[in-house]
Amino acid sequence: MPTRPYLFYALTNSLCSQCLIKVEAKIIFQDGGVYLVKHCPTHGREAVLIADDIDYYRMTQAFIKPGDMPLRFNTPIKYGCPYDCGLCPDHEQHSCLTLIELTDRCNLTCPICYADSGVDERESTRQPRRHRSLAVIEQMLDAVVANEGEPQVVQLSGGEPTLHPDFFAVMDLVKARPIKHLMINTNGLRLAQDRAFCDRLSQYMPGIEVYLQFDSFEEHALRELRGADLRAVREQAIAHLNEFNLSTTLVVTLKKGLNDHEIGKIIDFALQQRCVRGVTFQPIQVAGRLESFEPTRDRYTLTEVRRAILEQSPHFQPQDILPVPCHPDSLAMAYALKLQGKVIPLTGLFDVPTFVDLVPNSVLYEQHPELKERIFELFSTSHSPVSATASLKQLLCCLPLVPVPSSFTYENIFRIMIVQFLDAYNFDVRSVKRSCIHIVHPDGRIIPFDTYNLFYREGSAGYDMVTQMQQKPASV
Numbered sequence: 001m002p003t004r005p006y007l008f009y010a011l012t013n014s015l016c017s018q019c020l021i022k023v024e025a026k027i028i029f030q031d032g033g034v035y036l037v038k039h040c041p042t043h044g045r046e047a048v049l050i051a052d053d054i055d056y057y058r059m060t061q062a063f064i065k066p067g068d069m070p071l072r073f074n075t076p077i078k079y080g081c082p083y084d085c086g087l088c089p090d091h092e093q094h095s096c097l098t099l100i101e102l103t104d105r106c107n108l109t110c111p112i113c114y115a116d117s118g119v120d121e122r123e124s125t126r127q128p129r130r131h132r133s134l135a136v137i138e139q140m141l142d143a144v145v146a147n148e149g150e151p152q153v154v155q156l157s158g159g160e161p162t163l164h165p166d167f168f169a170v171m172d173l174v175k176a177r178p179i180k181h182l183m184i185n186t187n188g189l190r191l192a193q194d195r196a197f198c199d200r201l202s203q204y205m206p207g208i209e210v211y212l213q214f215d216s217f218e219e220h221a222l223r224e225l226r227g228a229d230l231r232a233v234r235e236q237a238i239a240h241l242n243e244f245n246l247s248t249t250l251v252v253t254l255k256k257g258l259n260d261h262e263i264g265k266i267i268d269f270a271l272q273q274r275c276v277r278g279v280t281f282q283p284i285q286v287a288g289r290l291e292s293f294e295p296t297r298d299r300y301t302l303t304e305v306r307r308a309i310l311e312q313s314p315h316f317q318p319q320d321i322l323p324v325p326c327h328p329d330s331l332a333m334a335y336a337l338k339l340q341g342k343v344i345p346l347t348g349l350f351d352v353p354t355f356v357d358l359v360p361n362s363v364l365y366e367q368h369p370e371l372k373e374r375i376f377e378l379f380s381t382s383h384s385p386v387s388a389t390a391s392l393k394q395l396l397c398c399l400p401l402v403p404v405p406s407s408f409t410y411e412n413i414f415r416i417m418i419v420q421f422l423d424a425y426n427f428d429v430r431s432v433k434r435s436c437i438h439i440v441h442p443d444g445r446i447i448p449f450d451t452y453n454l455f456y457r458e459g460s461a462g463y464d465m466v467t468q469m470q471q472k473p474a475s476v
């Protein structure tokens, strides 16, 4: 009797990548990879690689823990996930990080912009590109506070947020609210060109961080991703950020075969910069304006990024890059310490086999509830490096053999993060319910980043479909 050439691991719901209807999907293991296998009545069978490391994929499931609920939900359950965003009461995680888009305008026109932002009024979608008014931004901030109480991380985004004519008034609005940490998601042009802007921004420290686009050292990769040679811009922006020691995360958007060979070099560069506290790697989400992108060739998965980090950076071992419990199959993280000129992964401070056993093993967690809580606390994305300093100090104090350096500060933290957003290819309804990176809609809904760019951003591929669905009465 013949045997199936794969292992059937689980059943879920996904989306047809062509028409975005919800379809049943098998998760199978085959030839070392994890695949979503879907069937659309109209477009037929589709198999999508979602991980190239079966052991790691299995391990992510052991990191799942009960989610934290927001203080309120924003939409009712009517049409089923993902057509009820949100947050609807069926969502399983609060907002670890919430984006507020200040503007649709940008001083770049990147060929890969998920927000379809740009210089011009609008080429491809309906509404003119506008800055949001201060009144609307204030309502959006209030929506996050109403959901979260004391939001852990808010990110000002766009478009290019530093172009907003009232940017510093927005900063004041943020500072007037109980928001613990603020990130500014920027392409760096203004930071490079306007030293006085950086000086003024630095006066809002602590509790702010620049989330700086930093994809490549190579001209052709920058032209393909950003439509411009930004090498000099990046250099000048980093010089200003170092001058004011403005905490910075480098954000690398990855396209398979284009800039994935630079991962180790970017980590090394980051470690040498006074201002840089970490690097975030994000494979391209298939959404928005995506030119010169062939999904079957160019999609890149979290486990491939993790593998590339391990191959290209001598600083990290497999046990150092772990799933983040709030959304383990989409987020991975490594914390390291920069101490006396050396890079020490957090896990390097422990007996590594014990640590690796401890993290995924729920029985041991029960035996060490305090340590478990502190590890979960540390690995939550809502922990910016500032709060992580405190968590690390507490964690290290748990283990008597680990000395806590007396001069240990925020500047000693170095965080590597891998963020893989879901799109119509890798969409898994079990996973999207755990999404903890959200965007505030101008009408006050709080929507997972993943579904916002597929269904809820005006002009997105599924916008008309969901809008029409929501205009009809729900079937009983």
Ligand code: SF4
Binding pocket: 080, 081, 082, 083, 084, 085, 086, 087, 088, 089, 090, 091, 092, 432, 433, 448, 451
């Ligand atoms: S993604 Fe979350 S908020 Fe959106 S419909 Fe699904 S459960 Fe509800």
Ligand code: SF4
Binding pocket: 106, 107, 108, 109, 110, 112, 113, 114, 115, 116, 117, 118, 158, 159, 160, 187
């Ligand atoms: S990706 Fe960022 S920098 Fe590029 S056009 Fe979009 S908003 Fe601007």
